[in-house]
Amino acid sequence: MLVLEGIRKVYGEGGDNPVEALKDINLEVEKGEIFGVVGYSGAGKSSLIRCVNLLEKPTSGKVIVNGKDLTTLPPKELRTERKKIGMIFQQFNLLHSKTAFGNVAMPLILEGRSKEQIETKVRKLLSFVGLEDKADHYPEQLSGGQKQRIGIARALATDPHVLLCDEATSALDPDTTNNVLEVLKQVRDELGITILLITHEMNVIRDICDRVAVLDGGVIVEQDTTLNLFTEPQTEIARSFVRTVLNDALPEATLAKVLEKGASNSVYRLLYKGDSANNPLLSDVAKKFAVDINVIHGTITELQGQPFGNIIVEFNGVREEIDNAVAFIEGEQVTIKEVVSDAV
Ligand SMILES: Nc1ncnc2c1ncn2[C@@H]1O[C@H](COP(=O)(O)OP(=O)(O)O)[C@@H](O)[C@H]1O
Numbered sequence: 001m002l003v004l005e006g007i008r009k010v011y012g013e014g015g016d017n018p019v020e021a022l023k024d025i026n027l028e029v030e031k032g033e034i035f036g037v038v039g040y041s042g043a044g045k046s047s048l049i050r051c052v053n054l055l056e057k058p059t060s061g062k063v064i065v066n067g068k069d070l071t072t073l074p075p076k077e078l079r080t081e082r083k084k085i086g087m088i089f090q091q092f093n094l095l096h097s098k099t100a101f102g103n104v105a106m107p108l109i110l111e112g113r114s115k116e117q118i119e120t121k122v123r124k125l126l127s128f129v130g131l132e133d134k135a136d137h138y139p140e141q142l143s144g145g146q147k148q149r150i151g152i153a154r155a156l157a158t159d160p161h162v163l164l165c166d167e168a169t170s171a172l173d174p175d176t177t178n179n180v181l182e183v184l185k186q187v188r189d190e191l192g193i194t195i196l197l198i199t200h201e202m203n204v205i206r207d208i209c210d211r212v213a214v215l216d217g218g219v220i221v222e223q224d225t226t227l228n229l230f231t232e233p234q235t236e237i238a239r240s241f242v243r244t245v246l247n248d249a250l251p252e253a254t255l256a257k258v259l260e261k262g263a264s265n266s267v268y269r270l271l272y273k274g275d276s277a278n279n280p281l282l283s284d285v286a287k288k289f290a291v292d293i294n295v296i297h298g299t300i301t302e303l304q305g306q307p308f309g310n311i312i313v314e315f316n317g318v319r320e321e322i323d324n325a326v327a328f329i330e331g332e333q334v335t336i337k338e339v340v341s342d343a344v
């Protein structure tokens with residue numbers, strides 16, 4: 001549906017201070033997917049998303065949407081193809097002199113649609129985002145979440161196949177964020193629109209993305225399904241993003257205190273996903289082996305409808321019994337790792 005091939009973006013090329021914001025980005029977003037790109041400030045996220053609809057022209061590389069390489073299209077064809085790509089922004093970018101209705105109508109007016117067509121379409125879009133009663137309100141009379149929903153309605157006016165979201169919830173509080181994310185899910189589920197979103201907020205990725213890429217210094221350093229990335233992040237930066245929502249780090253002081261006991265205990269991190277999270281694993285271990293179990297720290301969360309547990313436990317007992325318990329847990333499709341320092 002959306003393919004980026006070898007995208008490079010250099011600002012100020014040939015000048016004194018060129019900035020290479022994107023280096024060889026390769027990405028493939030499937031039809032009907034919600035794909036997230038996460039990265040810290042300055043990673044190149046906005047550059048990346050703006051290259052997709054050619055708001056920024058990539059220095060090199062291809063942007064293939066629906067089989068067409070946008071970078072090689074003549075201006076007229078590019079305009080047509082661009083209508084199939086909607087975009088929403090962190091600061092909403094609404095026209096303050098226009099009502100909610102007027103803002104949503106804008107792309108249709110630009111397309112030269114009839115008054116009747118515009119009336120019908122705008123009412124339908126306002127109702128889709130749950131704001132039919134706000135048609136005559138001006139942006140300043142709307143909350144942040146309502147403004148973003150108007151932004152979404154406007155982006156949908158040209159019946160896009162793809163919706164790009166540039167930090168669409170970063171200016172919103174958590175409740176409002178959830179509300180806007182629900183609307184985005186509805187855009188995908190009910191309209192079948194493919195969504196590429198960029199964010200620095202890992203909760204957004206957790207809540208609606210099917211897959212995620214981590215962008216750092218203009219490079220995609222890791223890419224996976226949301227479930228895999230959360231449960232088995234491979235890079236330090238992905239781990240640090242995961243930790244912003246799954247606070248699984250054990251304070252070093254707590255760990256040191258537990259480990260003080262020496263040979264009679266060991267500390268382990270257990271990662272459960274899917275069905276294995278539903279088994280009463282620890283009580284089985286306590287029954288089968290002569291070990292005392294002390295849960296020190298833990299989070300159980302839901303990722304893409306699947307439970308995911310990340311807990312740290314202390315096992316007390318003789319070495320052999322602890323080793324047997326660990327072997328038993330490994331056989332239950334639970335990842336278990338000894339924790340010696342929590343820089344894991
Ligand atoms: N128009 C521009 N001119 C020069 N440098 C830019 C421009 N836009 C972005 N940059 C630089 O490119 C890098 C990536 O920026 P950006 O894509 O905005 O990252 P993000 O959205 O992840 O914060 C930064 O170093 C930024 O300063």
Ligand SMILES: [Mg+2]
Nearest residue numbers: 045046047167
């Ligand atoms: Mg940005």
